[in-house]
Amino acid sequence: xxxxxLIHLNKTYTPKVIPxxxxxxxxxxxxxxxxxxxxxxGKSTTLRMIAGLEQPTRGEVRIGGQDVSRKxxxxxxxxxxxxxYALYPHMSVYDNMASGLKLRKMPSGEIRSRIEExxxxxxxxxxxxxxxxxxxxxxxxxxxxxxxxxxxPDVFLLDEPLSNLDALLREQVRAELKQIFASQATPxxxxxxxxxxxxxxxxxxxxxxxxxxxxLASPKQIYSQPANRFVAGFIGSPQMNLLELPCRENYALLGxxxxxxxxxxxxxxxxxxxxxxxxxxxxxxxxxxxxTGTIILVEHLGMSxxxxxxxxxxxxxxxxxxxSAEQSWQGNQIxxxxxxxxxxxxxxETGDRLPDAE
Amino acid sequence: xxxxxxxxxxxxxxxxxxxALILLALVYAYPIARSLWLSLFNQNxxxxxxxxxxxxxxxxxxxxxxxFWQSILxxxxxxxxxxxIELVIGMxxxxxxxxxxxxxxxxxxxxxxxxxxxxxxxxxTWAWIFNDQAGIVNDILLRxxxxxxxxxxxxxxxxxxxxxxVADVWKTTPFISILxxxxxxxxxxxxxxxxxIDGASPWQSFRQITLPLLMPQILVATLxxxxxxxxxxxxxxxxxxxxPGGATETVSIYIYATVMRYLDFGYGAALVVVTFVVLVxxxxxAAFFLSKVRAATGDR
Numbered sequence: 001x002x003x004x005x006l007i008h009l010n011k012t013y014t015p016k017v018i019p020x021x022x023x024x025x026x027x028x029x030x031x032x033x034x035x036x037x038x039x040x041x042g043k044s045t046t047l048r049m050i051a052g053l054e055q056p057t058r059g060e061v062r063i064g065g066q067d068v069s070r071k072x073x074x075x076x077x078x079x080x081x082x083x084x085y086a087l088y089p090h091m092s093v094y095d096n097m098a099s100g101l102k103l104r105k106m107p108s109g110e111i112r113s114r115i116e117e118x119x120x121x122x123x124x125x126x127x128x129x130x131x132x133x134x135x136x137x138x139x140x141x142x143x144x145x146x147x148x149x150x151x152x153p154d155v156f157l158l159d160e161p162l163s164n165l166d167a168l169l170r171e172q173v174r175a176e177l178k179q180i181f182a183s184q185a186t187p188x189x190x191x192x193x194x195x196x197x198x199x200x201x202x203x204x205x206x207x208x209x210x211x212x213x214x215x216l217a218s219p220k221q222i223y224s225q226p227a228n229r230f231v232a233g234f235i236g237s238p239q240m241n242l243l244e245l246p247c248r249e250n251y252a253l254l255g256x257x258x259x260x261x262x263x264x265x266x267x268x269x270x271x272x273x274x275x276x277x278x279x280x281x282x283x284x285x286x287x288x289x290x291x292t293g294t295i296i297l298v299e300h301l302g303m304s305x306x307x308x309x310x311x312x313x314x315x316x317x318x319x320x321x322x323x324s325a326e327q328s329w330q331g332n333q334i335x336x337x338x339x340x341x342x343x344x345x346x347x348x349e350t351g352d353r354l355p356d357a358e
Numbered sequence: 359x360x361x362x363x364x365x366x367x368x369x370x371x372x373x374x375x376x377x378a379l380i381l382l383a384l385v386y387a388y389p390i391a392r393s394l395w396l397s398l399f400n401q402n403x404x405x406x407x408x409x410x411x412x413x414x415x416x417x418x419x420x421x422x423x424x425x426f427w428q429s430i431l432x433x434x435x436x437x438x439x440x441x442x443i444e445l446v447i448g449m450x451x452x453x454x455x456x457x458x459x460x461x462x463x464x465x466x467x468x469x470x471x472x473x474x475x476x477x478x479x480x481x482x483t484w485a486w487i488f489n490d491q492a493g494i495v496n497d498i499l500l501r502x503x504x505x506x507x508x509x510x511x512x513x514x515x516x517x518x519x520x521x522x523x524v525a526d527v528w529k530t531t532p533f534i535s536i537l538x539x540x541x542x543x544x545x546x547x548x549x550x551x552x553x554x555i556d557g558a559s560p561w562q563s564f565r566q567i568t569l570p571l572l573m574p575q576i577l578v579a580t581l582x583x584x585x586x587x588x589x590x591x592x593x594x595x596x597x598x599x600x601x602p603g604g605a606t607e608t609v610s611i612y613i614y615a616t617v618m619r620y621l622d623f624g625y626g627a628a629l630v631v632v633t634f635v636v637l638v639x640x641x642x643x644a645a646f647f648l649s650k651v652r653a654a655t656g657d658r
Contacts (some may be wrong), residue, residue: 074557084553090570099566100556151556173596 002154003028004050004187011045019045021211023059027155027187027204032199034190037208038234046208047157050189052076061156074103079148080157083164083302086149087132093119094128097147111158114150121180122146138169140146145180145321156188157179162197175229195235199223207231225344229351232274232344233240238306241280241319243273244348256313259338262345262357271354274344277306280321282329283337291337293319300325309334364375390634402622414454418629426629428604429612435519437587440526442578447527448534448579453468455535456542466539473532476561481596484525488512513600522594522606524588534579541575542568573651581644588637609633 005026012018027033035043048054050061052073060067061188068076068197079100082207085095101111118155120126122142132140141161148156161177162170175355178201181188199219207214207222207230215227226232232240243254247267251258254273261267284292296318304322311317312333321336345354397416399409420426455466457529472480487494488511496508545568552565570574591610594600600607600615607615609629617626 050549052556053554073551073554074559078555080550080552084546084548088549088553088567099553101555101559103562127627147552178497226540333582 002187003062004155004189005060005062005065005195006046006050007060007062009046009049009061011042011049011054012057013111018211019279020056021177022051023208023211023213025206025216029185029187031203032181032188032190032201033204033206034192034202035206036192036195036198036234037214039193040210041208043193043208044312045157045350047080047191047248048191050155051078051080051157069275072192076155077151077153078155078157079151079153080159081144081148081161083160085161085164087143090317092103092129092131093124093135093143093146096143097150099321100147101150107139111150114152115146118146124179135269137165138173141165141173143175149180149184153186156184156186158188158190160192160194161190162192162194195237199235207234209234213236213273225353226352226355227273229272229274229346232346232353236278237322238277238278238322240274240276241345242346243317245271245273247271254291254314255293255311255317257311259289259291259343260340262340262355264355264357268348270346270348272346272351273338274346275319275338275342277320277322279334280319280338280340282323282327283335287337290335290337291319292333294333295334307334309336310328377556392443392635393627394501394626395632397631399624399627401623402625407621409624410452412624415431417623420628420632423605425612428608429607429609432604432606433479433517433588433590433608433610436523436526436590437637438583440523440530440587441583443527444531444534444583445576445580448531449538449576451531451535452538452542454650455539470532470536472529473527473536477529477592480525480529481593484521485512485597488517488521495637513602515602518523518602518606523598524599527594530583530586536577536584537579537582540570541572542620543547545571574648577644577648581641581648584640584644585637588640589633 003026004018006023009020009023010018011020015201019040021042023042023046025033035046037043045054049056052068052071053227054073056069059069063076063078088099091099096117097115101114115128116125119128122145124139124146127135127143127324128138132143135143141164144161147156162173165173174197181201190197190201204216205219205222206216209230215222215231217225217227217237222231223235226235226240229242233242243257245252245254246268247253247261248258250261250263250267252261252271252273253259259273261271291309292312294312295307296310297308299308301322302325304325305327307321307323309319309321311319319336321334340357346352347354395407398411398413398417400412401407444554451469456471486492490496490508490510490513493508495511495512496505500508501507506521509517511521549567550563551570553567558566589610590608591614594606594608594611595614598606600611610633613626613629613633616622616629
């Protein structure tokens, strides 16, 4: 149980291969931090540097205020769950869980009581004598988790632990993970490329891209106030509509429609408008600021329909709206309203979020 | 209908097996059966090379044949020593070759070379290396001042056995390295990472991860090498011809001498049968352990 800090962390393999460029963040006790990002964003390298499997080129990893950057993995008192689980195939479930404790010369009585406690908790009691080869994927995943839990480490690291499970099981284990780690006071760092896992599990999400931290915020904030265009496009499914529009006076021009810009920033020549499909709705007749378009595609998702529109008065702009399945419309034209509180504005060149109206 | 389909499939199966079965019968079953049969006869210069049925006389003679027991002892010492040394050195080389370093491909190729060379060539070369007058081993030892006069390596019983073991180790260690290297490469790297996080030192990882997971390859290599070393003939024939005074005479060399030099076919056949039975027994024991180890290491 100790605070984990990363300070200006950098990993350089060759001048052209720099998976982690400059990363500073901290994880407190009781916090569940997810490193989220597309493949190649540096999230796994970061995790491996925390674990001690990679040496940072620059910067520090601190656990409980102590710089551990030069310490070996075994001396850091961290536990890691691998994507492949990395269970020792020639050892029983019991011995897999006992390995780290035996290597630390813990008395066998204490090892036994810890394993009993964790295996009861994880429902592994009847599997302790089996070898990993005789277990199902979900059971192996639990053993890998158990091996980390019995260690009672200072920091838990999890590297895409759910990616080898089938979809149904993944949802179930995800919920279990949340319960398990809610009961631990230890900081958890979780790596995934799956935004649903990040959103459901984390107290904090660090979204990485190209070796840089894009945003560090709670799942709620990262969804409602994405820091830049990349975060806006990465979080949320279906993806946010990101429309590059010209501005006139204090309006952004979307086809025939004029969308008023907030007064919180000076109108630039061009701007990126972001609106999530789930926030676009069919306009009421009395509404003035609307966007009309021709339906080009309707995708039925069960509880909702994902409708793609070609915006009237534009050549190529399409907007997607997620409409409730009960909502109906006539003809192949729809008029949408974009609620201002759900509209995001980004700088065209930097991609940064433009200030919200108060 | 289904039964005819089944019969037809079974017939096709046997038909496909037939070539292999016929070949095995000709190459393995017939010579073994023939040796077994011949070992019950006396057929040598004393009988003017005519077979005379004597039952188990050849086996009774063998039990009191000191030269036979000496050859069994020589073969056993040679086999155990060379296989053990090869395993240790071969493991070392495999561990090195499993690391990534520049030029690894080239080194791997070079490392296998000794095994690819003809044994007769290797034997002759090593015989010269251990030559008492012109050999490089004596030269080095003399220069280092470790000995005062050259050792007659191949002319004394113990040094001669040592020399053939060294030559055999040099020749076949690469074979073991390659087998073990293949095994090492099949061990996932994240097991070592997980073990390091568990707090293991490299030596502990070698003992607790590498050795147990490599056990199938170690056993297979031992099995192969045991069979080859127990039947060793060519290397020793070239280097010492079993000398001096039978000190390096292995079972194979004794059998060769019995049959080809003394023309004692019946007794030679009996020697072959006993060697064969010993080999089969050891193989069966080893195969039993191998299956146990395979079951223990689980699927990866």
